[in-house]
Amino acid sequence: MLEIKGLKVEVEGREILHGVDLSIDCGQTHVLFGMNGSGKTTLLMAIMGFPRYRVTAGSIRFKGQDLAGLSVDERARLGIGMMFQRPPTVRGIKLMQMARLIPAREERDINVLAGELNLADFLERDINHGFSGGEIKRSELLQLLVQDPNLVLLDEPESGVDMENMQVIGEYIRSLLQKDRRRTRDHCGLIITHTGYILDHVEADVGHVMCDGRLVCSGNPREMLEDIRENGFEECSRCVR
């Protein structure tokens, strides 16, 4: 479904990704570990096609199509969706309004969704304005659920989320990734996580470690998490699996 080859990405004249290869099959969920500043968010932003993240080499293909030259909204309509790590505040646009503006594949009852995500009181608030860390995550998730993309890019979905809400978020991420259907699954995901808590709610197929703009290691996500917990990322940069 997603095929990245030799991807180099520059931000403000500085190369951040130095050649990334990554392939995610239909139905799979991959997780991405890595130190602060290693380039994880950059990879997601480049897949989404933000102009500030300039691809200088390599390619990104999605559903067999080369994404080069496609704008952010074209990519979104092709089926790519992203949960932002730090979304901007948009004054004057309420969460409810936003949810209604999103081109949805299927009509969803936004009030019900918001209720279940404990966001009922936020629908009439300007989007992200004064939202706490956990509230932002839930509001991002609400929007993604409306959008229902095939490729789900999640940038630290669990950071700042309390235990109770983690349960709810985990459940809805499972549904975004169609975890309850196997054969007919046509969604896949790439999840950035530091803590790995999300793995308690969502099974992942492959893990990767990003180190200084390169994917240095791939493997079983749980084992990798154990390794990282024990040895930190130091080992990863040396490890060539």
Next chain:
Amino acid sequence: MPEKLRERIEELKRLARAAEDKPAALGMDIDLARFGEQPPGYDYREALQHISELDPEEMARTGVRVDARERAGSFVQIDDTVVHASALEEGIEVMGTREALETYEWLWDYYWKAVPVDMDKYTAAVELHPFDGYFIHALPGARIIYPLQACMYLRSPRYIQRLHNLIVVEEGAELHIITGCASEHEIESALHAGVSEFYVKRNAKLTFTMVHNWHPNMYVRPRSGILVEEGATFINNYICMEPVLYLQTYPTARLRGEGAVARFNSMMVASPGSVMDVGSRVILEAPGTRAEVISRAVTRAGEIIARGQIAGKAPGIKAHLECHGLILDKGGRIYAIPELDGGDPDVDMSHEAAVGKIAQEEVEYLMARGLSEEEATSAIVRGFLNVRIEGLPPQLEREIQRLMEESESKAL
């Protein structure tokens, strides 16, 4: 007519004549001799449906419903002629200003008391030539739920539409007015000179929502003054998103009694070639008064001068001025001039001004959800313009929202 009144009228005429050539303090000077034509007269119509000179759609965009549903009354003037005036609820009076001045001698006490007759050549012109306008009167204690609708329509070219409106809201009354000013689509150059004097008495409340729908050849010079007494509230909402050649207005509210409140919300979009010089001024003269002046200006290669002035002259006052501008296209200009004038150690006054372009990060955020760049931009600009107007009954809030959305969808 009593001697004293005769003397006063003579004095007003004398003052007006002396100001006949006095340029306005702000805005380009206009040579009034250019606008010499006389408009025709129009028949009075009992029903709004029979006003065939206005198309209902145009009226609706200025907030006037032809069926007058959920309205407390209606007033329509075309050029200089009052063609309809009706009150549908108890406790409210609506009629042409000239008729009202003939009917009520007491009304002369409100005539040129909130706006000086010799302010400039435009106020002078209104006094020295035939004029009309509306007199709207809310009786003491009357709570009028539905808004009253008024439409000022300019149909004839090359002339000066002169208006003098008098709005008196008596003690403890509550009144909402939605008023639209509009001009014929293809009109050649014309000038609208409108004087409006508002009197909001003790513990009364008035919300005044005005939508301007001009055309690219129109000069517009409204002159408004508002006197707000103890415990009273005045809320002014101004929406101007259609092209205009040159608009200049600077309404001034004086808060004269303890605890009086004034709020001004202005939402403007300037098209290429339009100049809008729009300000709001509040003078807080009594202790414990409050004011809020908020403006949102969007320009697409037009020019907006957004002025705001707050003068605090008494202890315990609180006032805030906020002026935000968005420049969408090259050639656009927004000149924000917020002024604070504190005259007592115990004042709390602040202002906030920001002018810039639309944030690319926000546009891209919406695009990442699948909105096109145009959809995203337009949603953000609308959001920017939609000031939350506090203190309105929900029905009126929806109505104003609707008016705003209609103006926006046409302008953007």
